[in-house]
Amino acid sequence: MKAVVVHGAKDVRVDELPVPSPAPGGVAVRIVYGGICGSDLHYATDGQNGPYRVTEPLVLGHEVVGVVAEVGAEAANAPAPGTPVAIHPATPCAPAGVTEATGLHLQPGTYLGSASTRPHTQGGFAEILEVLPRQLRPLPEGLPLRRAVLAEPFSVALHGVRRLGKRVRGARVLVSGAGPIGALAVAALKHSGAGEIVAADLQEFPLKVAASVGAGTTVNLAEGGTIEESAFDVVVEAAGAVASLTAALTAARPGGAVLQLGMLPSGPVPVAMSTVLAKELAVSGSQRFDVELDEAIALLAADESLETVVSHEFDLADAVAAFACAADSARSSKTVLRVSADPQL
Template identity: 30%
Template structure:
């Protein structure tokens, strides 16, 4: 890899609540991989969870781990089986390594691959470093009109696209979104891009309600002051981006007969659902676990102007200040923090 250094700087989670900047070897791309020089990394709630708690469900941090899975960059080198003309290409990274051979992969559901190696999911390192490798087809070219930061945020936009597809949001439909954090705001924009005519967003924080009204919501509600379950008229779909059990229960009851419920937020492992309502209304309840084949749609939504990702960025940090980026969610005014490993 001519011109590529042998070592790089990386922000490493050494134990719960503790980070260190270390020198790590620059990875070498396998034949079908590319080496990407990282330009921007978005901070996700899962990164924060690993930082503060050392685990998410069954995924437990047992060794030093590099966080970060929302990223963009430039191809610095390619494996032997990749076209060399890709060197220098600006790309947004889909941070997944599926096996491509299991039943789920063969059925087109590679996000459910039981052998998946996903960035920043123990024990797989993420992108808060200078260079990463990824399968060549998971490095999606982006136009020069798209910023590095927007390209990195195609990852959470992909979550929202997957959610809207599951919710069957279509022109003229109505949707309720619980939570006006980063995913909730991106879901509101995506629902609008998918043609929803009524987009109701609930959040207990006034500043977040005001902000989401600028990003596609047609109605904003305070769940502490309004009975969400009594929403009238009821909505075609409910998307939970909060992970809060009360929000999930009230949101389900706000869905019209034959509607859809999509669980996106990370919350409690178990809680009681209104089963009789789900049965009697014939609701479809499902979850979203990452995404499949969403980057082309995400790139289109951003380049067409239907979704604005640049305006979501409220903080920028370097590798020495990753802890500040991870803790920025304590500020209600913070929406999306970006780390630039090369800064």
Template identity: 30%
Template sequence: MLKNTVPQTMKAAVMHSPRKINIETLPVPEINPDEVLIKVIAVGICGSDLHYYTHGKIGKYVVEKPFILGHECAGDIAAVGSDVKEFKAGDRVAIEPGVTCGHCEACKEGRYNLCPDVQFLATPPVDGAFVQYIKIRKDFVFPIPDTLSYEEAALIEPFSVGIHAANRTKLQPGSTIAIMGMGPVGLMAVAAAKAFGAGNIIVTDLEPLRLDAAKQMGATHAINIRDQDPVKEIRKLTNNKGVDVAWETAGNPSALQSALASVRRGGKLAIVGLPAQNDIPLNVPFIADNEIDISGIFRYANTYPKGINFLASGIADTKNLITDKYSLEEAQEAMERALNYKNECLKVVVYPNR
């Protein structure tokens, strides 16, 4: 291992039970020849982090031991393994948090997000990035330009979900799109739609803060579902035709039904958000009669280089999304803020080495 100045121990924010995080001292990971060690600078809090923090599980993924949250991350290379020639200590990088096997059928098809053996940060039993140092295989690390902040680099992770949705729904320049749910993933999906050249970008949510942020990100129309029927408004905005593409990003059953109802004949729907329940009624005659193409979206694949280039180009002003900043010692406070104040904050960021 080629080392910069790397300590033997580090601080980590460890969750011992739902809504209980302790700051502990752990050994700095030893890297393998094909891995790099990264000094973590910024970690964004994601909806899945909040779900594990609150409930201790998401579906089949159950927290069964002390667990470290956080997977949207960026930092500096601190050390490189003996086989690593692509990076050196001091390089600024974004981290793609899902390390796949590389040799299964899904990986060979280029759909490595479906790899059954993926090791994804902050998905049990794999610990996440609320640590001062983390190791990862070299092919899941991407250099970032000096013009891109660490916070923006951390946002490449949720941005990648939107890029993947755009690829899966074959979003075309000039298309009309409706995006339901303006949480962080939905807001970055607006940026992705803009990057792919969508014409009218219609968004829905019930929080004015998030709708205003969506407009800043490039949305052309914002619908507050507290006051307006989203399907009726979308029909009005599209001369009763419906949108070419709809993405549901909130994991809300009624939002999914509205997204489907807003799509034109021959249009496309992407299911991005994961609802709490398994079974949701959908209008099957509408799907069949109108030949609606429906795509499931599970994370992303082959998106990071494009995502870095998009954000570095200034296609969207993501700086305003960072509303709250916390040190590692304040990780529990940061989680509570993100959990309880969705009407006041957009993206909460933790800085492990502050």
């Protein structure tokens, strides 16, 4: 089978790998779509994501959906072959249908396509992926796989918004950074009852995407747009940039809240803690997601506008071009790989 493998910095290849057969308790899924995430881009460009360095060939990808191909003989409660599914990339993960926080996402474990473990946890940009039954979520009828591929990043956005609690309903919110995770944060805020949503970015294309999924106002900072100081009940930093975090602290009103949703560089970063103190800001971090996958799938099925976040689609053979597209925020939002060559899927 073919798979997208990173061998080191600026060394991404489409390799031929053995086709896995599921263990007795496992399930083999034919992957149809995979979304390229910022962590995938870091591995491809730098050979590492934060502190996690690639030390052996690593199949990338954790935002994946597909169709069950084969079920192991001892795989209890697994969906039948032919079932379209989304895949929870973490082990352990919260069971399907659970809505109360479990904290499992903060415990040691594995994540698809991650160099955080030795050996690395191989990812989902492969034609066949073996997972455990509890990682699978059957998709509702009528939800296209191309839209369902957003389930994992949308879960990340929903988890971040959940961290804000009751502050969101009716609030005036700024989302700083309108890339894929920022756009999905806009959608999560809309579905959580935010009163007004403003999206800010340095590029016009992502701002158009943010507007399509719920931002009432957009601000292009590269074209002279400005953000009001101390004017927002809630600010979501979704760019993963220190300058954006500084602007977020400035934009939040006294007594407001700032959510750090974007992944900041590893190591110390300069933050104006005097602003946090003077305004009595509530500053929260957000790590991946916990119990939000089922909610994300349900909202994706109900809200067709979310498909606008998927801006480009490439065949697996064109993975290098796909990564270049995903890295160009001026022209792309979520770039996806069509992994399976089967026209029936």
